[in-house]
Amino acid sequence: MKIDFHKVEKLLEPYKQIKKQTxxxxxxxxxxxxxxxxxxxxTKKVDFDSFNxxxxxxxxxxxxxxxxxxxEMTQADLVAIKDNLWEIxxxxxxxxxxxxxxxxxxYENEDDFI
Amino acid sequence: xxxxxxxxxxxxxxESISNFLTLKIWHDLxxxxxxxxxxxxxxxGYDGSSFEILEAGLKALYPTFRxxxxxxxxxxxxxAKESNISSTxxxxxxxxxxxxxxxxxxxxxxxxxxxxxxLYGDLTEFDMSFHKEYGxxxxxxxxxxxxxxxxxxxxxxxxxxDFYIQIEGVTDNGLCYQAI
Numbered sequence: 001m002k003i004d005f006h007k008v009e010k011l012l013e014p015y016k017q018i019k020k021q022t023x024x025x026x027x028x029x030x031x032x033x034x035x036x037x038x039x040x041x042x043t044k045k046v047d048f049d050s051f052n053x054x055x056x057x058x059x060x061x062x063x064x065x066x067x068x069x070x071x072e073m074t075q076a077d078l079v080a081i082k083d084n085l086w087e088i089x090x091x092x093x094x095x096x097x098x099x100x101x102x103x104x105x106x107y108e109n110e111d112d113f114i
Numbered sequence: 115x116x117x118x119x120x121x122x123x124x125x126x127x128x129e130s131i132s133n134f135l136t137l138k139i140w141h142d143l144x145x146x147x148x149x150x151x152x153x154x155x156x157x158x159g160y161d162g163s164s165f166e167i168l169e170a171g172l173k174a175l176y177p178t179f180r181x182x183x184x185x186x187x188x189x190x191x192x193x194a195k196e197s198n199i200s201s202t203x204x205x206x207x208x209x210x211x212x213x214x215x216x217x218x219x220x221x222x223x224x225x226x227x228x229x230x231x232x233l234y235g236d237l238t239e240f241d242m243s244f245h246k247e248y249g250x251x252x253x254x255x256x257x258x259x260x261x262x263x264x265x266x267x268x269x270x271x272x273x274x275x276d277f278y279i280q281i282e283g284v285t286d287n288g289l290c291y292q293a294i
Contacts, residue, residue: 090116
């Protein structure tokens with residue numbers, strides 16, 4: 001059986017879904033915000049054009065709804081933390097640290113000028 | 115569980131991120147925030163920069179910025195009452211600039227009544243209104259997460275600018291037509 005793709009394309013045209021870009025609702029640079037705050041980057045060195053406000057709000061609420069140590073936690077909470085963006089960021093940091101600092105693999109600068 | 119912080123640490127970070135967002139909001143309004151204080155608040159929060167960051171932004175946007183707190187309690191209460199703010203706030207900011215003054219002079223400020231009444235915060239308790247003499251009034255009840263108040267100020271500031279352009283247009287065109 002032969003399929004005339006041109007015809008199929010034409011027939012499908014009315015059902016085409018056009019995705020409108022909703023730039024207002026876009027959350028840009030969530031990771032940037034998390035990294036800036038987690039690393040305590042001084043105000044002077046923050047590039048405030050690298051994310052938008054919605055991205056910042058996402059980062060805020062992501063943190064805001066984390067439980068804290070004094071809360072009574074259910075198993076579901078503990079599972080939810082694992083998917084939290086802040087947790088993921090911290091886990092990456094730890095992973096990179098452990099890669100550079102594991103046994104017999106300490107990278108040091110060779111030219112020690114002291 | 116790396117992000118399982120104790121309560122104090124968590125609140126400190128809530129406040130820090132809020133400060134960070136406040137800086138972003140001021141930045142989006144065209145304020146240069148490079149010299150603003152650092153946004154990180156340490157547990158305990160007594161030396162936090164939340165108020166400083168909020169006020170520095172307000173000062174940049176509204177040069178005739180005035181702040182009233184419990185030291186001027188009597189004045190604070192009268193102004194709050196006159197601007198239809200129901201309960202006495204912890205701090206009151208009187209915000210005015212040329213554009214707000216123009217709106218006050220022409221009576222166009224009434225147009226702000228509706229948008230002002232719609233402002234509210236989920237996390238911050240604040241109230242915004244205007245006073246016939248002092249311009250915009252921002253009332254802060256005690257809290258340390260300020261970015262919602264900053265967002266409200268940003269929204270009103272943009273509206274003021276829009277209305278100001280409208281008024282300027284009318285007077286310019288009016289003069290123009292008269293000349294013809």
